[in-house]
């Protein structure tokens with residue numbers, strides 16, 4: 001099924017065709033590992049995980065190489081380590097693991113490659129030297145800077161023109177750069193900061209050069225798709241393009257994809273506003289990882305998404321509906337089936353997750369009404385295969401409903417067992433009383449050939 005994607009570079013939705021269908025390359029900017037990610041930080045890894053799954057489905061699992069980096073050297077990391085009196089590696093190791101756990105809890109597959117900036121410094125030094133040799137960068141006492149004036153294409157991704165760039169902000173400690181828009185490729189060594197030896201003086205890399213060097217070292221350019229949040233278009237991705245394309249005279253990436261902002265109750269989520277919420281906080285409150293994932297995918301990836309409690313409730317209800325259908329068919333052995341064409345078509349249309357969700361509901365309805373065993377097996381298989389492509393329905397359905405009831409689940413189990421015993425003893429008054437009690441707790445009992453199960457009432 002042909003895939004189309006919106007390319008930020010051309011500002012159009014285009015048919016996607018990898019340069020080599022047996023080696024499809026995807027790079028997404030990963031986290032700077034110095035704190036707990038908030039729910040907005042989870043949007044890019046979840047969105048691009050759906051893309052990764054779709055590409056694997058389309059081109060074959062081993063044909064897709066997905067790299068997502070860890071930025072493990074940065075001002076914020078250095079400041080955090082100094083404030084806590086611990087080694088930089090202690091901070092980066094801890095928060096790289098936190099990121100891995102949090103994305104994993106939201107059903108995000110491990111990327112093929114997870115390069116770390118500090119393991120690629122040699123490649124960054126080589127790239128910076130190449131830019132100096134070509135006259136695209138210059139060394140001054142505070143570091144090495146990219147010369148924006150030397151790059152006529154600068155601004156092509158973000159659409160900013162050179163006049164707007166004249167007003168670029170001054171950065172403290174960079175007084176010796178030639179133009180306000182020039183950006184640091186290399187920051188000269190300072191006491192008490194980690195540094196690496198380089199032909200242009202000891203120092204450490206700037207953020208933008210990290211991604212350019214890692215892309216070339218890990219994937220080779222041009223890559224097929226480069227992704228990230230819309231906040232990275234300028235300056236980060238503009239600068240990645242400037243560096244790589246000035247060094248190599250070929251495109252860095254053929255398609256650039258950006259997901260929209262996430263707001264919190266209609267305001268931007270930020271530390272200074274104090275409205276930051278982490279996936280850990282939400283999971284401690286009892287929300288399940290898949291519910292958070294569904295909520296993050298409930299708007300089209302390009303659209304802004306407003307995070308609020310109501311959307312999480314809707315996400316949970318949506319997943320209840322799908323898990324309810326799987327639970328109803330728990331004794332049916334599913335066929336080994338592909339996700340149906342209409343579902344794949346929705347995702348292939350620029351990752352239209354809302355349309356794909358509508359297809360999932362249609363599949364759940366088909367599973368609910370299927371009567372013949374063969375129809376039931378097919379319906380269950382289609383629902384599970386489509387769910388897997390979206391990265392949902394990975395849980396056991398009984399566990400899904402138990403988990404969302406938390407500590408109440410054991411009491412509900414006991415009531416269901418008592419009701420089965422009452423029915424066996426033909427004590428229908430007692431059996432009805434228990435059923436009503438369960439109903440007041442929001443639980444519906446489903447009696448099937450292999451016993452009774454329960455779910456949250458829809």
Ligand SMILES: [Zn+2]
Nearest residue numbers: 029030211236
């Ligand atoms: Zn990057």
